Amino acid sequence: DTEVTQTPKHLVMGMTNKKSLKCEQHMGHRAMYWYKQKAKKPPELMFVYSYEKLSINESVPSRFSPECPNSSLLNLHLHALQPEDSALYLCASSPRNKGLDTEAFFGQGTRLTVV
Amino acid sequence: AQSVTQLDSQVPVFEEAPVELRCNYSSSVSVYLFWYVQYPNQGLQLLLKYLSGSTLVKGINGFEAEFNKSQTSFHLRKPSVHISDTAEYFCAVSDISNFGNEKLTFGTGTRLTIIP
Numbered sequence: 518d519t520e521v522t523q524t525p526k527h528l529v530m531g532m533t534n535k536k537s538l539k540c541e542q543h544m545g546h547r548a549m550y551w552y553k554q555k556a557k558k559p560p561e562l563m564f565v566y567s568y569e570k571l572s573i574n575e576s577v578p579s580r581f582s583p584e585c586p587n588s589s590l591l592n593l594h595l596h597a598l599q600p601e602d603s604a605l606y607l608c609a610s611s612p613r614n615k616g617l618d619t620e621a622f623f624g625q626g627t628r629l630t631v632v
Numbered sequence: 633a634q635s636v637t638q639l640d641s642q643v644p645v646f647e648e649a650p651v652e653l654r655c656n657y658s659s660s661v662s663v664y665l666f667w668y669v670q671y672p673n674q675g676l677q678l679l680l681k682y683l684s685g686s687t688l689v690k691g692i693n694g695f696e697a698e699f700n701k702s703q704t705s706f707h708l709r710k711p712s713v714h715i716s717d718t719a720e721y722f723c724a725v726s727d728i729s730n731f732g733n734e735k736l737t738f739g740t741g742t743r744l745t746i747i748p
Contacts, residue, residue, distance in 0.1 A: 559738035623675040
């Protein structure tokens with residue numbers, strides 16, 4: 518299994534709603550990531566979890582709250598978002614093995630629209 | 633810090649013609665280099681990567697890339713393109729000291745359009 522599974526595929530939410538994006542991998546990877554991709558732009562890193570601990574937060578607003586319940590799951594909790602937060606949210610994972618073969622596997626993304 | 637420059641935002645190519653997508657990077661430390669492809673409304677799929685060793689790297693779907701340290705380049709090539717190669721292509725780097733791709737920095741992407 519070399520898949521990263523993201524749910525839901527599409528999400529429309531109001532600015533007062535609370536929702537969560539979910540990401541799951543069963544490759545035994547110990548690093549997981551959230552990226553945000555606006556239309557016609559490259560992905561931008563939001564958060565990195567390494568061994569279930571938050572290791573990088575790229576100054577993301579607090580209305581985005583990541584959570585890593587275990588080594589296979591990564592959530593992104595959303596609250597009081599703005600229309601400009603509408604984007605494709607990509608989850609990725611990597612083995613995090615120093616000096617060994619490494620690459621990031623990406624999920625298909627969640628297309629988020631904030632209305 | 634690293635940065636990636638993809639010089640061409642759009643590249644139209646006739647079917648069965650060769651193509652080269654250009655990528656240059658800037659970094660004060662050693663980096664890993666990657667090319668990803670993104671089809672419409674999809675996630676990113678790894679085409680190929682350079683970690684060490686031979687500077688000519690072969691990937692999936694007939695693509696290859698050559699790492700040139702002196703020119704800080706990692707251009708992507710395919711000798712004969714197909715309609716199905718129409719997609720967005722991203723070059724990316726990561727700081728080797730962070731155990732690989734803890735933090736991928738992407739270029740702005742090149743839209744490859746194959747003309748029948």
